[in-house]
Amino acid sequence: MPAAGVVLLVTVVLIVLALVYYLVSTILALREITNGLDDVIAGVGEILEKSAPVNAVVNDINANLDAGVDLLEGLLVKKAGLHDALGLVDGLYPGAAAAGFRRFPESATITPPRIGEIYTKGTLTLARLGREAPIALANPAGPVLRNVEAGSLAARLLYPEGRQERPENLPRSPVIGADAPTQYEQREDVGRPRKRLPDR
Amino acid sequence: MTLWWIGDIVLLVVVVPVVVYLLNGVLTTARSIVPSVRRIATVARAGSKDLDATALLLTTQDQVAQTVAGVANYGGSLDVILDDAEEA
Numbered sequence: 205m206p207a208a209g210v211v212l213l214v215t216v217v218l219i220v221l222a223l224v225y226y227l228v229s230t231i232l233a234l235r236e237i238t239n240g241l242d243d244v245i246a247g248v249g250e251i252l253e254k255s256a257p258v259n260a261v262v263n264d265i266n267a268n269l270d271a272g273v274d275l276l277e278g279l280l281v282k283k284a285g286l287h288d289a290l291g292l293v294d295g296l297y298p299g300a301a302a303a304g305f306r307r308f309p310e311s312a313t314i315t316p317p318r319i320g321e322i323y324t325k326g327t328l329t330l331a332r333l334g335r336e337a338p339i340a341l342a343n344p345a346g347p348v349l350r351n352v353e354a355g356s357l358a359a360r361l362l363y364p365e366g367r368q369e370r371p372e373n374l375p376r377s378p379v380i381g382a383d384a385p386t387q388y389e390q391r392e393d394v395g396r397p398r399k400r401l402p403d404r
Numbered sequence: 405m406t407l408w409w410i411g412d413i414v415l416l417v418v419v420v421p422v423v424v425y426l427l428n429g430v431l432t433t434a435r436s437i438v439p440s441v442r443r444i445a446t447v448a449r450a451g452s453k454d455l456d457a458t459a460l461l462l463t464t465q466d467q468v469a470q471t472v473a474g475v476a477n478y479g480g481s482l483d484v485i486l487d488d489a490e491e492a
Contacts, residue, residue, distance in 0.1 A: 208408040215415045219423055226427030233434035240441030247448025254455035261461045265468050272472040279479045285489035 277305045286310075291317040 205213075280289045286308060294301035294316035304312030379385060 206405065206408070208405060208412055211412045212408070212415065215412060215420065219415075219420055222420070222424050222427065226424075226431050229431045230427075230434050233431065233438060236438045237434070237441050240438065240445050243445035244441065244448050247445060247452050250452035251448065251455055254452065254458050258458055258461060261465050265461075265465050268465075268468045268472045272475050275472075275476055275479050279483060282483070282488055283486045288489065 274307050277307050281305065281308060287314060287317060290314055 277289075280292070283289075284292060286305075289305070290301045290311055295318075301314075301316035302312070304310075304314070
């Protein structure tokens with residue numbers, strides 16, 4: 205065999221060896237990819253399986269909450285009237301009346317009256333206490349205003365001013381006894397045996 | 405004979421480097437996909453684990469239904485107790 209043939213043969217062998225090395229390496233890499241994709245498919249399958257009922261459940265929750273909102277809005281409007289109800293809502297959550305009630309689209313166009321022009325001071329105080337209650341931590345009006353552990357001013361304001369803020373001005377309790385400035389008439393029958401009623 | 409040598413030289417100088425270059429490119433690309441697939445698998449597992457709490461939505465659903473039912477009962481009582489607004 206001529207030398208050129210030998211060189212050709214060696215070159216072809218080199219090409220075949222290169223092909224074998226690279227193709228086998230590629231096959232191994234593709235197998236790793238396949239295994240990784242199997243893991244991905246398993247994870248995505250779990251995600252699909254776990255998230256399948258979410259849509260129905262969330263829709264049901266939203267439907268229930270919508271019903272609750274409709275109920276409360278309807279009750280508020282029925283009892284207070286649309287105009288006053290807007291004023292009450294805007295008084296508790298300033299600016300909330302701009303969105304109006306969902307069940308009453310026309311409410312968005314109404315200018316809410318000032319709550320103080322509608323309700324008494326007692327109602328306003330109760331409403332404010334409700335807004336400041338710890339349950340209203342996520343209130344859009346801001347954090348809790350009343351210190352529920354130490355603060356008592358808000359509760360005291362519910363009662364008449366004279367009895368709670370200036371107790372020194374209250375009339376003193378009456379003094380009784382022998383040294384009392386006011387002496388009452390002595391009753392003679394005190395301490396004696398009780399009179400018996402006549403037998404029938 | 406001269407043509408044979410020329411063919412050998414072309415094979416060694418042109419064909420072999422081109423074949424090696426192309427195969428190397430395929431291998432490099434295939435290997436670069438592996439870490440991406442592993443990261444995707446990790447994220448998919450983490451996402452699946454995050455969704456473990458979705459079962460609690462059933463509890464939430466039940467609680468919301470009970471709460472709305474309670475609100476409806478209170479609303480019904482208030483509707484009886486309180487007078488309706490006077491119509492303007």
